[in-house]
Structure formats: structure tokens, C-alpha cells
Amino acid sequence: MRGASAAELVERAREGDPRAVARLISHVENASPALREVAEALAPHTGSARIVGLTGSPGVGKSTTTTALVRAYREDGLRVGVLAVDPSSPFSGGALLGDRVRMQEHATDPGVFIRSMASRGHLGGLSWAAPQALRVLDGAGCEVILVETVGVGQAEVEVASLADTTIVLLAPGMGDGIQAAKAGILEVADVFVVNKADRDGADATVRDLRNMLGLGGRHSEPGAWRPPIVKTVASRGEGTRDVLAAVDKHRAWMTEHGELARRRERRAAAEIEAIALAALRERIGDLRGGTALDALAARVATGTLDPYRAADELLASL
Amino acid sequence: MRGASAAELVERAREGDPRAVARLISHVENASPALREVAEALAPHTGSARIVGLTGSPGVGKSTTTTALVRAYREDGLRVGVLAVDPSSPFSGGALLGDRVRMQEHATDPGVFIRSMASRGHLGGLSWAAPQALRVLDGAGCEVILVETVGVGQAEVEVASLADTTIVLLAPGMGDGIQAAKAGILEVADVFVVNKADRDGADATVRDLRNMLGLGGRHSEPGAWRPPIVKTVASRGEGTRDVLAAVDKHRAWMTEHGELARRRERRAAAEIEAIALAALRERIGDLRGGTALDALAARVATGTLDPYRAADELLASL
Numbered sequence: 025m026r027g028a029s030a031a032e033l034v035e036r037a038r039e040g041d042p043r044a045v046a047r048l049i050s051h052v053e054n055a056s057p058a059l060r061e062v063a064e065a066l067a068p069h070t071g072s073a074r075i076v077g078l079t080g081s082p083g084v085g086k087s088t089t090t091t092a093l094v095r096a097y098r099e100d101g102l103r104v105g106v107l108a109v110d111p112s113s114p115f116s117g118g119a120l121l122g123d124r125v126r127m128q129e130h131a132t133d134p135g136v137f138i139r140s141m142a143s144r145g146h147l148g149g150l151s152w153a154a155p156q157a158l159r160v161l162d163g164a165g166c167e168v169i170l171v172e173t174v175g176v177g178q179a180e181v182e183v184a185s186l187a188d189t190t191i192v193l194l195a196p197g198m199g200d201g202i203q204a205a206k207a208g209i210l211e212v213a214d215v216f217v218v219n220k221a222d223r224d225g226a227d228a229t230v231r232d233l234r235n236m237l238g239l240g241g242r243h244s245e246p247g248a249w250r251p252p253i254v255k256t257v258a259s260r261g262e263g264t265r266d267v268l269a270a271v272d273k274h275r276a277w278m279t280e281h282g283e284l285a286r287r288r289e290r291r292a293a294a295e296i297e298a299i300a301l302a303a304l305r306e307r308i309g310d311l312r313g314g315t316a317l318d319a320l321a322a323r324v325a326t327g328t329l330d331p332y333r334a335a336d337e338l339l340a341s342l
Numbered sequence: 343m344r345g346a347s348a349a350e351l352v353e354r355a356r357e358g359d360p361r362a363v364a365r366l367i368s369h370v371e372n373a374s375p376a377l378r379e380v381a382e383a384l385a386p387h388t389g390s391a392r393i394v395g396l397t398g399s400p401g402v403g404k405s406t407t408t409t410a411l412v413r414a415y416r417e418d419g420l421r422v423g424v425l426a427v428d429p430s431s432p433f434s435g436g437a438l439l440g441d442r443v444r445m446q447e448h449a450t451d452p453g454v455f456i457r458s459m460a461s462r463g464h465l466g467g468l469s470w471a472a473p474q475a476l477r478v479l480d481g482a483g484c485e486v487i488l489v490e491t492v493g494v495g496q497a498e499v500e501v502a503s504l505a506d507t508t509i510v511l512l513a514p515g516m517g518d519g520i521q522a523a524k525a526g527i528l529e530v531a532d533v534f535v536v537n538k539a540d541r542d543g544a545d546a547t548v549r550d551l552r553n554m555l556g557l558g559g560r561h562s563e564p565g566a567w568r569p570p571i572v573k574t575v576a577s578r579g580e581g582t583r584d585v586l587a588a589v590d591k592h593r594a595w596m597t598e599h600g601e602l603a604r605r606r607e608r609r610a611a612a613e614i615e616a617i618a619l620a621a622l623r624e625r626i627g628d629l630r631g632g633t634a635l636d637a638l639a640a641r642v643a644t645g646t647l648d649p650y651r652a653a654d655e656l657l658a659s660l
Binding site for chain 2 (some may be wrong): 045051057059060063064066067069070071084109155157161247256285288289290291292295296297299300303304317318320321322325326327328330331332333334335338339
């Protein structure tokens, strides 16, 4: 397979060869020069996967929920991809694989592709790599792709920009769940899941959420989708079918309102932009190697040049 | 002051007029067209402020520590700037000002400028706005600038790229403190502060840290700076002078090893790059308004065009 062309790899991936899928995603992770060919070979096969994002604070049960959702989709005979992205870790390539072992249930199932992905700092970056990895899974024939974010903060918001439907997970008794919601994830949720619903405080969490949803934000605009709140005990598989039903309902609503096409086009625009900017950044990086940027930086650092003029000079030399 | 030129504003800011400083930072936050002039007027006065970053998980006492450090620097007669950045909240301009009220002690001190700043998502972004806000505070005559990050994850790492010296705060009994350290903040720390050191477990936290520091990473390379671990009780001001001493020691070490100039040049290079990329992104945005990007995105979303070719077409039209 080492010498396989992009078209051959895509063909094998579509036939269900997990090694071919892994190879294709490695091309993305390594920003391989073959990516252009990969993208071209994939394009005709993309656009049909349903992409479901999963986000929430650490400890709410994201991995367990992902596992339960994968199980349910597999029962329905769907081919499933899982992409676990970790945008908060610029330091390693295969970070935070620890909890992936919990997914071992699906590790030998040929209808499930699982991939963890750390962002690569500068050039890579979630906005650049994740959409392309999703495109691989989509082109490889995954009918549903779950994007799970590992990490907190901005990641929670960014994962929403990758998905058709974003599930925000909370758990009772975690004050920070609601706090995180305040900070932005409330806005990105299409479906709320209160996991660990067998614990004390589950009803209070649902009530808090409902109150917050009434307080404003995009969900309270007229004609807007009102995100349902589903209670689950993911470790026992309870409520999983309700989550799927809520996701399907959101999808039907989006299709009816033209929102699905809008989201996908917005996503494609962001992807194109990220690729274009990465290309420009690479050219700037080449200049850096050529010390042009270094010389400008030294002058800015000492105050003899302002950064705007320096940027002008940099762009002029592109 | 409404019609004041950039040069006049910079002049007034240097004379200590807090409204002029606020106006200048607003230019940054609003990505005002006047920013070019502002940058030009500031440049000759920049490059002398010491920039100290403060990061750590929520609850470790960042605000209290910032307040204690400001107090100590003021006792030494230094003019102090505080920039609280919140890169995880793309949704509002003046986010998370709540805990700023704890800084009220310094609110009426003309030798202290305090500013909170949320990142602005796309165009703005921390890497674009924060260095320019720091440049305003530097040019306005702040001798020390504390950059405090609000929020977690990538923010903790990014704040380090803005500072000469980065302080990472931990508190005893917070497992996630050490976990966060694992995820990356261990690498960016120049000084560790274990705050709330009067609580049980402070010595264990120090011990854990010391063990982790021995395990590898940039700090264990030969000739590398070994970050000291300082214990504080910031709410009572205990240990604040030790923190200042550690920061000064790090500064002396950096100066001796040429690291200070290297960091500042790396920072200037990143700033120039961010400005250049924002300019390019703006041109892409203009194209978006002109529907060129939208048309490309629609073709990519339906699989009739791959995103690389789309990016080529986009760049060709710049």
C-alpha cells in the first residue's frame, strides 16, 4: 500500500479498508504534499455524511456517550466514523489517547473508524486539519461521523463549527458545567444531554438549563430551533435512543429551513479560507527561513519600525 | 478628545491620561483604520516594558495574585498595566469582567491601567489584538505589564507567547491543576507559584511539580532555565515579594543568555505575521462579500470541487 496513489487509497477506503482510511488521515495530519490529490479523489464522494459534534467539560461522560451512540448507530446498520480532536494540546501528535481504550468495544468492528487527532499548532490547527479529516471519513463512506472534542475552552465552541448538529453534554453536580455553558457552549448547542441522570441534582441541572435558555441568545430568537434537553445514563445505555431521536429531529428541522445547506456552505467557506491562509502562511514561513521576517521583527522589537509597516513589507515580498 | 490624532493620543497616554490609553486600546479592539497611525506613533516609545504573563486553571487565585503583584510593583514606584485576555469567549466584547471588581483597589490609582479584552473570533483573535494592546500599554509608559489569561486550555499556552516571563499558578488539592500542567502549561512556565499555600496539600503539590519537572521537557535540557517554585497566600499578600524576586531572576537569566531579545523578536515576528494574515483575511472577506468565496463554498459543499482547487481560485483572485 506504501506506493498507492491517492485515488487507490480512496478506493480502498470506500471498500472498508481501515488501513487506507488511516493512511489518508495521516496525509492530513502530516500536511503531506499528496493532500491535494487526496482532496481531489475524495471530493465526488463527500457531502452525504451526517456530522454530529459532542462537547462538554471533562468528566461529563463524553467518551461513554460517544461509545453508546456508536453502538446505537451500528445497531441501525450505519457505518460510523469517530474523530476525537484535541485542539488544546499543541505539543504532541497523538495526545490524550488514554480514554480511547474505552472505545475498544468498537475497535475490531469494520463498520467503525476511530481516530484521535491533536492540533499541530501553527500551520495545522483545528480549523485546517479537522475539516479535512472529516472529509476523509465522509469520502470513505461513513454515514455518521461523531466529532468529540477533548479539552475545554475554545475547543468546545470550535467543534460546533465542524458539525451539522452539536450535542452539549452536562452532568449534575458540576457547577462548572453550567459555568462553561455561560461562557459560550450554551450558544452552540443544538441538543443538550444531561448525562449521569441517575445522580442527585439531575432535575436541577435540567431546570437551570431551561432557565438559561429562556434568558436570551440565539435560541430565543423567533423561529429559531429550541434545543431539546435529553437525560441519559450513558454508562448503562439509557436515553441513547432519545439522543438519536433529538439529533434526527434537529436534522429534519435544518433541512426544512435550509439551515443544513447554509451550515455546510459556511463550513466549506471556512475550510477553503483555512487552506488559502495556510498556503500564505507557508510562503511567509519560507520568507522567515530567508531571514526577511527576522530582520523586520528585530526592527519592530526595538521600536524602529511599527508592525503595520513591517506587515506591508512582508506582504510586498510575497 | 474625540478628534484627537493618533500622535496626540499617544502623547496624552504617555502623560498618564487613562482615557487616552482607553481610546488607544479601543482602536485595537475595534480594528480601527486609525490603528496604522497609532502603531506608528507608539513604535518609538515601545520595547522597554517588562511583560509578565499569569496563567492557571480557574480557582487558583489568578485575580488575587494579579492584585497582589500590582500592589507590590506600585510600592516600588513602577507604572503598571494589566491586560486580562479572554480568548475562549468569542461572543462578547467586554466578557467576564465580573472578577475585575476585585481589582477596584487599584481602580483610582493613576499609575495603574487595567483593561479586559475578549478575543473577537475571526479577524481579531488573541494573536492579533493582544500584542497590539500590550504595545499601547508599553508605549503609554507602563514599566511592568501583567497579562492575565481568563479561561483555560489553549489560552494558557498562548498567553506565554505574549510575555517575557510566564508565571503558572497552581493551588493545592486541585487535581486538574496538575492535569492542566500535563497538557502543556508545564512547558510554558518560567516561574511556578503554588498559591493558597496555607491549605493542606501545598507541599504535596510542590513535590508533584518538582517530580514532573524532573521528567523531561524543555526545562530539563542542559543549560535551560529551571523554573523556581514559589509558595504564596495571595489573599494575605504572603510570598508576593518572592514571586517578584523569581521574575527578576528569570529576567536577569534571559538577558545574560540573549533569551530576552530572542523572545521579543519571536513575538514581533508573530505580530507582524498576524497583521499580514489579518490583512489577507480581510481581502478574502471582501471577496466573500462579493460572493466569490460563497460560490466556491457551494461547489465544495456539494463535492463538485475540492477545497484545494477552491483555495487556489480564491488566492488567484486576491
